[in-house]
Amino acid sequence: MPLDDLSSVRTVDELTAAAAGLDLTPGWVNRPVPILWKEPKSDFRVHQWKWSVARAGLDSAARLIGTDLAERRNLIMRNPIPGNDLATLRTLICAYQTILPGETARSHRHTPHAFRAILESQGAWSIVNGEKHPMETGDVVLTPGWSWHGHGHDGDAQAYWFDGLDVPLTHLLEPMFFEEHPAGLEPVRAVTPDSPFRFTWGATQKALDETRPDDGGFFGRRIALDTQTMPTIGIHMQRWQSGFRSRPYRCTANQIFVVMQGHGASQIGGEAIDWSFGDTIAVPGWTSIEHHAKDDAVLVSMTDEFLQRWTKYWRFESLA
Known part of the structure; x- marks a missing residue:
């Protein structure tokens, strides 16, 4: 029987074996992992990252790694499951990031959407699509996918924030694009403290x-x-x-x-x-x-x- 001719098979076992050889998986065979199950389950675990530990790590990174050597000086929160080296949860990833006074982090853009929750900052800022706005303690700042974004710091004390992105979801769906800005740090076209991408601590507390x-x-x-x-x-x-x-x-x-x-x-x-x-x-x-x-x-x-x-x-x- 030709390899791709399934019309003349005589038994279920023959059909099962022949189909497998053609990269066809029979739905009637017992599977070690079922296709459907009764309710949600996840390989990912409940996990906590302590800020006191991560902050010390960021302080060491600030001593050892400059923004000229790292696209972003951050510590990614990897869920401790076997085989995972990146994702925090199935669709989401997060990290702690820091920047020193006087530093800039060059601009880039990517498919994944992102946001920042600012933990400690006085004088840090972000440029999103040419518009510069502050990043102060308690702010939440958005970076929609494929938006140019870079950061800097005009204050006197080290700044820290939380990053959240949908990188694992983008990996799953596969529409990943990434590009570095040709100018390094995107030029500022306008200063917009009231950017629609910035939710200030005061505004959210009022709400x-x-x-x-x-x-x-x-x-x-x-x-x-x-x-x-x-x-x-x-x-x-x-x-x-x-x-x-x-x-x-x-x-x-x-x-x-x-x-x-x-x-x-x-x-x-x-x-x-x-x-x-x-x-x-x-x-x-x-x-x-x-x-x-x-x-x-x-x-x-x-x-x-x-x-x-x-x-x-x-x-x-x-x-x-």
Whole structure:
């Protein structure tokens, strides 16, 4: 029988073997890993990165590595699962980054969408598509995909921030492009402190003041920042008063929490996690979450929730 002629096979075993030789996988054979399963599961783990540890690493990097040698001076938060050398969660990646007074980080652009939550900064700035705006402590700054962006620092003290991107999702879908700016640092066309890509600490706190706690008791006071220009990443700012304890829940979205103020403890996937300023916590989808604020706390979270809502994959479940 010719290799590609399946018309004359006489048994199921012959058909199975012949199909396999043609890179066809019969759907009737038992598979070690099923195609479908009852509910979400992830190889990625709940994990916490402590800011006190990462900050010390960034300080060492600032002594040892200049921006002339590194496109960005950062420490990527790699989820500790076998075979993973990059991703924080399935669709998301995050890092801590620093820049010294007087430095610039040259401009580039790439397909992945990105944002920054500024942990400590006075005098740092970003240029996005030729428009320069500040990056001050507490700000959230967007960089939509394929936007030129570079950074600099005119202040007196080292600046630090959290980076969040959808690089793993871009790797999965494969539309990756990257380009360095021919001028090194993109020239400034305009200075725009009120850039639509910048959400200041003062503005988000005012919005939280004007927002009621959610009726379900899951999130406290929470607002969604406008990320329509980068729809694969959702960003929430949430505030919890001292003593706040959320109702437990789980949802299909991957979520990463960054502590901007305060300290507390969470039960995530049955694991007790104490957190404080600057810490980052990665939570894979369909993992139980319960938060407790030990004093007034503000957190930023990034999520693929809005992408999942658009694809009709989103599901939420109260656990109490």
